[in-house]
Amino acid sequence: MQAHEHWIAWPLALLAAPQGREEPEGKEAVPVTAAESACWWALEFSPRVAVLEEGLLMETSMVQRLWGGLQPMLEQLDRAFALACLASQAGMPDAALGKSMVRAEADTPWLALARLRLTQRLQEQGKALPAAMPADALPLWTLTALQQHSAVLMRLGCRTWGQARELPRAGLSRRLGGQLLRVLDEAYGLLPQPMNWLQLPETFVLRHDLGYPARNADAVLQVAQPLLRALQSWLQARHHAVLSLQLRWHHDLRRIDGQELPAWESLCIRTAQPTQGMAHLQRLLREHLGQQHWRAPVDMLELQALKTVPWSAAPLSCLPDLAARQGSANSLAWHEWVERVGARWGDEAVRMVEPHADHRPEAMQSWKSAAQCNTWSAQQSGQQRAAALPGAAGKSRTRHDCSDPWQALWPPWLLPRPEALAIRNNRPHWHGPLQLRAGPYRLESGWWDGAQALAARDYFVAFNEVVGHVWIYCERAQTGAWLTAASHAPSWFVQGVYG
Numbered sequence: 001m002q003a004h005e006h007w008i009a010w011p012l013a014l015l016a017a018p019q020g021r022e023e024p025e026g027k028e029a030v031p032v033t034a035a036e037s038a039c040w041w042a043l044e045f046s047p048r049v050a051v052l053e054e055g056l057l058m059e060t061s062m063v064q065r066l067w068g069g070l071q072p073m074l075e076q077l078d079r080a081f082a083l084a085c086l087a088s089q090a091g092m093p094d095a096a097l098g099k100s101m102v103r104a105e106a107d108t109p110w111l112a113l114a115r116l117r118l119t120q121r122l123q124e125q126g127k128a129l130p131a132a133m134p135a136d137a138l139p140l141w142t143l144t145a146l147q148q149h150s151a152v153l154m155r156l157g158c159r160t161w162g163q164a165r166e167l168p169r170a171g172l173s174r175r176l177g178g179q180l181l182r183v184l185d186e187a188y189g190l191l192p193q194p195m196n197w198l199q200l201p202e203t204f205v206l207r208h209d210l211g212y213p214a215r216n217a218d219a220v221l222q223v224a225q226p227l228l229r230a231l232q233s234w235l236q237a238r239h240h241a242v243l244s245l246q247l248r249w250h251h252d253l254r255r256i257d258g259q260e261l262p263a264w265e266s267l268c269i270r271t272a273q274p275t276q277g278m279a280h281l282q283r284l285l286r287e288h289l290g291q292q293h294w295r296a297p298v299d300m301l302e303l304q305a306l307k308t309v310p311w312s313a314a315p316l317s318c319l320p321d322l323a324a325r326q327g328s329a330n331s332l333a334w335h336e337w338v339e340r341v342g343a344r345w346g347d348e349a350v351r352m353v354e355p356h357a358d359h360r361p362e363a364m365q366s367w368k369s370a371a372q373c374n375t376w377s378a379q380q381s382g383q384q385r386a387a388a389l390p391g392a393a394g395k396s397r398t399r400h401d402c403s404d405p406w407q408a409l410w411p412p413w414l415l416p417r418p419e420a421l422a423i424r425n426n427r428p429h430w431h432g433p434l435q436l437r438a439g440p441y442r443l444e445s446g447w448w449d450g451a452q453a454l455a456a457r458d459y460f461v462a463f464n465e466v467v468g469h470v471w472i473y474c475e476r477a478q479t480g481a482w483l484t485a486a487s488h489a490p491s492w493f494v495q496g497v498y499g
Contacts, residue, residue: 004107005061005107005108005189006059006060006061006064006070007057007058007106007107007108007109007111008057008058008060008074008077008104008105008112009052009055009056009057009103009104009105009106009109009112009116010055010056010081010102010103010116011054011055011056011116012039012051012054012056013054014085015038015039015056015085037230037233037234038084038226038230039051039056039198040198040200040230040237041080041081041083041084041233042056042058042080042198043200043237044233044236045058045060045063045067045073045077045080046058046059046062046063048060048062048195049197049198050109050195050196050198051196051198052109052110052113052195053144055112055116057109057112057113057195058077060073077103078103081103102119102123103116104116104119107189108186108187108188108189108193109186109193110143110183110186110187110193111135111138111187111188113142114135114138114143114161114187115138117141118133118139118142134162135161135187135188136160136161136162136165137160137161138160138161139160140154140158140159140160140161140164142161143161143183143184143187144183145179145180145183145184146164146180152175161184164184165184169181200234200238201234203304203305204231204234204235204304204305204308205305206227206231206302206303206304207300207301207302208223208226208301208302208303210223210298210299210301211299212299213252213297213298214298215294215298216294217289217292217294219298220249220289220298220301221286221289223301224247224285224303227301227303228278228281228282228285228303229278230303231245231281231303231305232276232278234305235276235305235308236276238308239310240308240311241274241275241276241311242271242274242275242276242305242307242308243270243271243274243306243307243308243309244268244269244270244306244307245268245269245281245303245304245305245306246267246268246303246304246306247266247267247269247285247301247302247303248264248265248266248267248301248302248303249264249265249266249298249300249301250263250264250298250301250302251263251264251295251296251297251298251299252296252298252299253296253297256295256296261295261296267288267292268306269281269284269285269288270339271284271339272338272339274308274309274311283340284339287340287344291344338350338352342369348369350369351367351368351369352367352368352369353365353366354366354367354368358445358446359443359445359446359455360443360445360446360455361414361495361496362414362417362418362495409438409441409461410471410496411469411471411496411497411498412496412498413496413497414495414496415494415496415497418473418493418494419493419494420493421472421492421493423491423492428462428492430462430464430467430470430472430494431464431467432464432465432466432467433464434462434463434464434470434472435462435463435464436460436461437460437461437463437469438460438461439459439461440459440460440474441458441459441460442457442458442459443455443456443457443458443459443473444456444457456475456476457474457475457476458473458474458476459471459472459473460472460473460474467497468497468498470494470496470497470498471495471496471497471498472492472494472495473493474492474493475491475492475493
């Protein structure tokens with residue numbers, strides 16, 4: 001046991017009321033309840049946090065220097081504990097909650113818990129506790145091991161810890177058992193006390209029993225606030241960020257209007273970028289819940305983090321934010337706007353381009369819904385590819401290092417599908433004869449997709465006064481496009497335009 005330990009104890013009942021645990025379905029793991037997650041906030045200050053009987057205890061001797069000393073740390077702990085109590089006991093008046101918030105300090109866990117019990121008892125009676133209550137003066141009922149034998153000890157004339165310790169140890173051990181003496185030695189710091197330290201689960205699955213039926217999205221969102229705060233504590237403690245999560249709700253009824261109802265319904269929410277901010281997730285959850293049709297009241301919620309990634313905070317600039325200077329405090333980031341529009345109008349309302357590794361212009365990209373495109377994963381893979389390039393750590397690669405100079409002549413706009421061109425006097429025509437300005441650029445690709453997808457072409461940049469510069473090509477084989485337009489016997493097609 002280390003010398004000069006400093007323990008702080010808080011009443012666990014103020015954080016969360018104990019809840020019943022529902023049996024898991026099938027072989028699923030039993031979710032953590034809200035009462036168990038209500039103590040996670042303490043792990044932000046110290047890794048040595050434990051639950052001992054009805055108290056939450058924290059050992060701070062090794063971390064006081066990190067928080068600027070004992071007194072600054074106690075002030076921050078008081079604020080954090082008050083916020084945790086307000087979040088858990090939303091229905092309790094602020095005056096009653098502030099009156100009940102107490103803490104106790106000591107050198108051992110049992111002593112801190114005993115002082116906490118005495119403080120609560122004296123507070124209920126309207127009495128003041130001395131600044132430093134010695135262990136010998138504590139009454140018997142403040143220690144569980146002594147309280148179990150209080151009738152025998154009081155007949156022997158013992159009222160306090162000190163009087164119980166003055167009894168002969170051999171006789172006391174024979175009459176009341178050796179466990180009583182061991183607990184007393186642990187309380188006085190003579191023996192080390194084993195503790196079950198609070199640890200976060202590997203995966204986040206949190207279940208909360210409402211205690212009343214919720215009938216609309218606003219009520220469900222209000223109850224989901226403690227779950228979101230617990231998720232944020234779990235992410236911060238594990239240095240992770242969430243990419244997708246699932247909210248499930250349990251129906252209070254099994255049948256309504258003669259129709260059988262499923263026991264659980266779920267909603268999956270995805271974010272474009274990893275986040276630890278619960279304000280953004282709360283707005284996104286409000287949009288999704290507003291689209292739900294509530295067929296029956298809800299009596300239980302379950303929140304699960306489906307996908308998380310290691311969190312690295314975004315670098316901040318020393319310069320003032322331009323949006324803040326312009327007064328646009330309500331402006332949204334691009335990924336937040338995409339998520340909000342998708343939640344309101346559906347996943348197909350916002351479409352994003354997804355690049356593909358292909359030499360054929362029509363196969364270089366495809367359009368998908370924003371919900372299916374993981375922009376963060378694409379950005380990370382792009383950064384990894386850039387870091388893996390030779391000389392990436394040295395000078396950066398410029399556009400002149402491109403191996404194909406013809407890429408600079410690619411048009412900015414492609415037609416939905418290539419259009420066949422008429423041939424007159426051995427010249428392609430499109431609203432008039434076309435003059436070849438640059439080319440040929442030979443392309444042979446797509447053989448792995450079959451003969452119909454083979455692209456064997458010679459590309460040219462053509463021009464006339466009507467259409468301007470266009471991108472055309474000549475088929476050099478009987479490919480799918482050539483066979484489709486065989487009735488007109490063309491071999492020239494237009495695929496892109498400039499300007």
